[in-house]
Amino acid sequence: xxxxxxxxxxxxxxxxxxxxxxxxxxxxxxxxxxxxxxxxxxxxxxxxxxxxxxxxxx
Amino acid sequence: xxxxxxxxxxxxxxxxxxxxxxxxxxxxxxxxxxxxxxxxxxxxxxxxxxxxxxxxxxxxxxxxxxxxxxxxxxxxxxxxxxxxxxxxxxxxxxxxxxxxxxxxxxxxxxxxxxxxxxxxxxxxxxxxxxxxxxxxxxxxxxxxxxxxxxxxxxxxxxxxxxxxxxxxxxxxxxxxxxxxxxxxxxxxxxxxxxxxxxxxxxxxxxxxxxxxxxxxxxxxxxxxxxxxxxxxxxxxxxxxxxxxxxxxx
Numbered sequence: 001x002x003x004x005x006x007x008x009x010x011x012x013x014x015x016x017x018x019x020x021x022x023x024x025x026x027x028x029x030x031x032x033x034x035x036x037x038x039x040x041x042x043x044x045x046x047x048x049x050x051x052x053x054x055x056x057x058x
Numbered sequence: 059x060x061x062x063x064x065x066x067x068x069x070x071x072x073x074x075x076x077x078x079x080x081x082x083x084x085x086x087x088x089x090x091x092x093x094x095x096x097x098x099x100x101x102x103x104x105x106x107x108x109x110x111x112x113x114x115x116x117x118x119x120x121x122x123x124x125x126x127x128x129x130x131x132x133x134x135x136x137x138x139x140x141x142x143x144x145x146x147x148x149x150x151x152x153x154x155x156x157x158x159x160x161x162x163x164x165x166x167x168x169x170x171x172x173x174x175x176x177x178x179x180x181x182x183x184x185x186x187x188x189x190x191x192x193x194x195x196x197x198x199x200x201x202x203x204x205x206x207x208x209x210x211x212x213x214x215x216x217x218x219x220x221x222x223x224x225x226x227x228x229x230x231x232x233x234x235x236x237x238x239x240x241x242x243x244x245x246x247x248x249x250x251x252x253x254x255x256x257x258x259x260x261x262x263x264x265x266x267x268x269x270x271x272x273x274x275x276x277x278x279x280x281x282x283x284x285x286x287x288x289x290x291x292x293x294x295x296x297x298x299x300x301x302x303x304x305x306x307x
Contacts, residue, residue, distance in 0.1 A: 005082055005117035006226035012112070013105025015224050017096045023213045027143045033204040036196045037152045 063290045065303045066107050066279075072298065073114050076276065082117035082228070083277035083300075086266050087127040090120065092281060094128075094221045095135060098176045100281045103302045107279065108225050119240075119275060121230040123265040125218060132214050134178040137187065140209030142167050156194060230269075242272050257288040270297065283307060 009015070064072060073079045092100035093108060111118060145160035152160070170177035179187075191201040221227070230240055245268060253264035263285050270278045271294055279300045280286055286307055289299045301307070 005119070005228045007115050007117050008108040008112040008226040009224055010109070010112050012108045012224040012226075013093050013101070016094050016221060017101075017105075019220055020094070020096050023216075024139070024143065026212055027140065027147075027209045029144060029148055029208050030204055032197070032199050033201060033208055034148055034151055036199060036201050036204070037148075037156045037194055 061293060061295055061297050063286055063299045063301060063307065066103060066110065066300055067303050069107075069110050069114065069116075069300060073116070076298075078276045078296070079114070079116055082119050082275050083111070083279050084230075084266070084270050084273065084275050085118040085120060085124075085225075085227070086278065086280040086282060086285060087124050087131060087262065088281035089279050090124065090128050090221055090225070090227075091131045093225060094217055095132070095176055097135075097171050099174050100302055103304075104281070107300075111225075116277075117228055118225060118279075119228045119230045120222070121232065121269060123262060123269070127262045128218060128221075129214065131178065132217055133210070134180075134184070135176050136210050136213055137179050137184055138163055138167050138177050140205065140213075141187065143209055144205065159190065230273075240273055240275070242274060245269060245272055253288065257284070257291070259284045259288055263288075267292075281305060 069079075088100070089104050089107065092098040092104035095101065098104075108118075110116075141160055141163045145157070145164045149157050149160060167177045188202045191205055195201040222229070231237065232241070232245055249272075250261065250264040250268045253259060253267050254261055257264075259267070263282060266278075266280075267285055267288055270289070271292070276296060277298045277300060278285070278289065281302050283301075283305065286299055286301050286305075289297070290307070
């Protein structure tokens with residue numbers, strides 16, 4: 001049965017560790033994600049100010 | 059030694075007296091995940107295990123259930139890891155609320171790593187972050203989708219194939235023409251349900267145990283205590299369960 005089956009490569013665990021680190025280094029946030037997470041607070045404050053202004057006008 | 063629960067290091071001794079071992083072993087999700095994820099508590103022993111299998115020329119097999127659970131486990135660790143990367147690279151740029159929440163996650167993940175564990179998000183924790191990031195979305199962009207595409211996608215899409223390739227995994231199809239070669243009989247859902255009912259294990263675990271019991275493979279390798287306990291109780295003839303040397307049962 002085993003004639004047709006593959007067996008583990010030597011140093012498989014080490015290679016997988018290297019691949020893990022390589023992939024991790026490739027992570028990069030898109031400009032729009034960073035921009036969103038920076039500006040969302042500004043937007044929230046603007047929305048709150050607008051809501052307060054709106055309430056006062058009423 | 060004709061059956062039972064043994065330790066990884068016993069495989070050298072067992073192989074010399076069991077010619078059947080050449081047929082191969084079923085490697086469960088806990089072990090495949092451990093060898094693929096360096097921060098897992100069992101990474102070192104799983105790495106050593108595959109060296110044994112290489113030296114002893116013992117093939118390892120897997121199936122669709124194990125693959126599904128493997129991908130799910132990867133997702134549960136890659137979300138907190140990705141959030142750590144987002145914090146360590148961009149934390150200073152982000153607004154205070156986002157930065158504070160990311161910093162808290164970073165501290166938890168770092169603490170787990172320092173204690174030799176992987177940190178997995180629960181489904182509710184994933185939902186919490188999904189909702190939080192979506193609440194920060196601007197200009198019609200979904201910040202959760204963007205985070206996943208930037209920090210998860212490139213890591214999760216290839217990890218299964220890379221793991222299979224490195225550890226020489228053989229995919230066991232239950233519908234292929236060679237099924238008879240591997241299986242004693244058909245896999246029945248009711249048998250898996252019975253395992254869930256009798257042993258209180260999850261359905262993924264029950265399907266792995268059911269596959270093992272109905273296959274011709276003499277070995278199951280696992281770091282899952284409940285799978286090992288259920289099989290110790292079932293004590294099937296001619297079947298060997300291998301667990302990490304230092305794992306308590």
